[in-house]
Amino acid sequence: MPLRLILMRHAKSSWGDPLQEDIDRPLTARGQRNALSMGHWLKERGYIPDHALVSSATRTQQTYDQVCHALGTEPENTLLEALYLASDGCLLRALHRTRGQTVLLIAHNPGIGDFAARFPDKAPDHRKCGSYPTCATTVYELGCEDWRDATWGKNRILDFATPKEIEAGRH
Template sequence: MRRLLLCRHAKSSWSDVTLADIDRPLNKRGRRDAPLMGARLAMLGVKPDAIVSSPARRTRKTARYLAGALGFPRKMVLVIDEMYEASPASLLSIIRGFDNQVEQVVMIAHNSEITVLANQLGGLGIDNIPTCGVVALDFAVRSWRDIMKRQGIQAFFEYPRKVRNK
C-alpha cells in the first residue's frame, strides 16, 4: 500500500512585483494556514516517510511548516528542481521514481498541475484544490512505478476553510 498526499502550497504574496515567481514568499494567510493544515494532517495520523517540494520559496516554506507539525525533520525535506513548472505527467514520473522503502509521501507543488494530477490519479472531479489543500490517495501497489491513472482511492481531501469550520 502506498499513500500519496498531494498538497498545493499555502497562499503566496504578490506584494513585491519585482520578485521572480520562484521567489515569492507566503503571505499572512499562508503563514497561518500551513501550520493549521500540518496540525490537521497530524490529527489524521499522517506520518510521512518523505516530503518532497518544488524549489519555489512558497512550496519550500509550506513544506517546512508541514514537516514541523508532523514531526518530520525539516532538513530531510527533499527539494526537487524538476517539480517547478512541472506538468502533471512530469510529476507522475517523479512519483514513479520514489524509493519503494518509502510508503507515504507528501508532495507539495503548484496549481493547476496538482489539481489535474489528483483528478487523474484518483478519477476525481475536484474543480480546484485550494491553497494549502491536501488530497490523500491510497494505491494498492507494491511499487511506486506501478501507479496508474484512476487507480488511487481518495482517503481524504482537506483544506484550510474546511478545517477552520469544523
C-alpha cells in the same frame, strides 16, 4: 501496508513585490497559518509522511517547513526544480522515482490540480477538489505496491481537505 500519497498544493503566497521572480515568492501570514493547520490535520489523522518531494520554489519549501513544524517531525525530503510549475505527467514521473511508504508531494497549479483529477479511481465528491485551492490536500491509497507502477485512475482517495474547512472546524 499500502503506499500512500499526500498531495498538497503550496499555501497562499505573496504578490506584494511586483519585481520579485515568481519562484522566489514567499508565503503570506495566512499561508503560514494555513500550512500549519494542514500539518495539524495530517497529524491528527495519522497521515505522517516518511519522505517528501518538494518543488524548489520558496513558497513550497515554506509550506513544507510549516507542515513539518505542525507534524513535529521532518521526513527526509527531496527538493526538485522539475516540480516547479510541473505538469501532471512530470509529477507522476517524480513519484516513480521516490521511496518511502507515505510520500508528501508539494507543488503548484495547474499541474497539481490536473494530477488530483486524474489520479483517483473515481471522481472526488468534494466541490473544491477540481479547482485545488492553495494548501488543498488529498490523501490517496495507491493501487500498487511499488512507486514505479503508480498510474492514473487506480488510486483510492482516503481524505481531502482545504485550510478554510479545517480552520472553520468543518472537517
